Amino acid sequence: MPLSVLELFNEIKLKTGSAQIANWIVSEAVAKPYFQALSEGLTPDDDSVSKALNCARRLEEGEPIQYVLGRWSFRDLELIVDPRALIPRPETEVVVEVALRCLTKRGVDHPRILELGTGSGAPAIALATEIEGAYVLATDLSVESLSLARANLGLYTDRISGQMELIRADWFRAIDPDEQPLIDHGEFDLIFSNPPYISQNDYDRLEPLVRDWEPRSALVSGERGTEQLETILSLAPRYLAQRGFVVLEMDPAQIGSVVDFARGIGYECEVFHDLAERERGLVAKLLRDDHRRIGDSLTTL
Numbered sequence: 001m002p003l004s005v006l007e008l009f010n011e012i013k014l015k016t017g018s019a020q021i022a023n024w025i026v027s028e029a030v031a032k033p034y035f036q037a038l039s040e041g042l043t044p045d046d047d048s049v050s051k052a053l054n055c056a057r058r059l060e061e062g063e064p065i066q067y068v069l070g071r072w073s074f075r076d077l078e079l080i081v082d083p084r085a086l087i088p089r090p091e092t093e094v095v096v097e098v099a100l101r102c103l104t105k106r107g108v109d110h111p112r113i114l115e116l117g118t119g120s121g122a123p124a125i126a127l128a129t130e131i132e133g134a135y136v137l138a139t140d141l142s143v144e145s146l147s148l149a150r151a152n153l154g155l156y157t158d159r160i161s162g163q164m165e166l167i168r169a170d171w172f173r174a175i176d177p178d179e180q181p182l183i184d185h186g187e188f189d190l191i192f193s194n195p196p197y198i199s200q201n202d203y204d205r206l207e208p209l210v211r212d213w214e215p216r217s218a219l220v221s222g223e224r225g226t227e228q229l230e231t232i233l234s235l236a237p238r239y240l241a242q243r244g245f246v247v248l249e250m251d252p253a254q255i256g257s258v259v260d261f262a263r264g265i266g267y268e269c270e271v272f273h274d275l276a277e278r279e280r281g282l283v284a285k286l287l288r289d290d291h292r293r294i295g296d297s298l299t300t301l
Contacts (some may be wrong), residue, residue, distance in 0.1 A: 005030065005037045008044055008052055015056040021065060025055045028069050030278065064213055074122040077129070079152045084144040085119035086218045091274045092194050095249045095281060096126050098272045099192050102245040102283060106189050110134060110162060114186060114239065116171050116232060117141075119218060121149030123192070125156055128164040135162055137182055139169035142217060170229075172235050186239040192247040193232055197254060199225035226254050226261070233262050237286055246275040246284040255279045 003011070006029055007025065013022035027034045029052035030044050037044075044052070058068045066072040068089045071080055073225055074088040075096060081087055103111050110133040115124040116137035128136040140146050167179045174180040198219045203211065210219070220226045236246045246267070250258060259269045259282060267284035274280035 002043050002082055003049055005034070005042045008049060009034060009038075009181055012052055014262070016059055016121065018190060021059070021094075024065065024069055025052050028055065062208060062212065064209055065221050067213060075121065075126045075130075077126060077152075077156065079120055079122055079125075079155075080148060081120060082148065083213060083215065084148040086194075086214050088120055088122040091280055092249060094124055094274050095127075095192065095194060095247060096270070097124050098281065099123075099127060099245075100130065100191055102247060103190055106243065106245070108189055111189040111254075112139070112186065112241070114183070114188040114191045115139070116169075116191065117150050117195050117218070118166070119145050119194075121152045121229055123167070123194070124149075124164065125153055129156055129159040130164070133162040136164040137186075138164065138166050139171070139174070139183075140166075141168065141170050141175075142215070143168065145171075145218070156211050171231060172239060183239065185246075187241040188239055189241050189244045190247065191232070191236050191240060191244070194249040195232060196221040196224050196226040197250045201221060225251065229254070229258050230261050233258075233265060233267065233284060236284075237265075240286060243285065243287065247281065248284070249281040252279045255282065260283055 009022050009026050012025050013019050016022060029048045030037050030042060033283055055068050059065060060209060064087060066081045067083060072080060072088055073080055076092055077297045079088060111131060113127055113134055113136045115138040118124050119139050121138060124136050124138035128134055138149065140149065146168055147164055153164060153166065167182060168175040170181065172183055174183055196219050198221060200220060200223060201224060203220050229248055232248065233246065262269050262282065262284045267286055270283040271279050272281050272283060
């Protein structure tokens with residue numbers, strides 16, 4: 001006898017130990033919200049039951065729920081997620097909110113924005129859809145991540161009133177020389193990033209849910225964990241508009257050392273907090289008129 005949608009829900013709940021996860025899985029399997037399917041008295045077909053049971057099995061094997069579902073929410077976006085890029089997290093939603101506040105302070109029409117290491121494209125697409133007339137350039141070194149970001153961008157092109165471009169780059173250096181002018185001709189009002197900031201020792205101690213599934217290259221920076229943050233801060237002045245902002249996400253334990261590094265270069269710094277009230281990142285601003293020369297001199301160090 002076929003399972004009812006309620007019986008399928010209860011079976012998945014029993015396997016996963018979570019009513020919320022059962023709701024998500026059944027909704028994905030039957031291609032409509034669970035409670036709507038329940039009110040309609042829907043009887044899932046064999047393919048839907050098989051899909052739901054397969055999702056439960058993948059969870060039992062330790063795979064993150066976001067990859068199991070194949071999509072996840074980020075602000076008001078519903079994005080494709082898979083192991084090609086990090087899972088979009090609430091902490092990064094806070095970074096987008098901070099970026100929006102910085103651009104409001106800057107008060108320019110049609111701001112120019114550069115995201116370094118876009119991954120799934122979540123933050124860049126959020127800004128491109130929420131800021132009227134913005135130009136957003138998003139980079140990533142990973143071909144796989146860029147392919148995912150392009151797929152996500154394709155879902156929201158009709159909501160972008162300005163322009164968004166994706167290119168392959170190692171931070172500020174494009175892999176394709178023909179695309180380098182997109183970065184070099186920048187004078188960006190905002191440069192932001194959630195770069196790798198985990199040290200090798202900390203990576204070895206990460207929970208398996210992260211370490212065994214999410215891309216290592218997007219997590220590990222080096223021996224100290226702050227190397228990529230320092231690289232971005234060092235090079236950013238060359239590409240910033242006058243009084244532009246750099247917004248960086250990092251581990252709370254790194255805030256002090258990264259602020260000291262930034263101030264040593266000549267940045268004015270402000271720390272922002274995440275939803276749990278932990279220090280989560282840095283807003284850095286160069287006030288000197290010769291800020292571009294700072295970036296050029298640091299590049300040669």
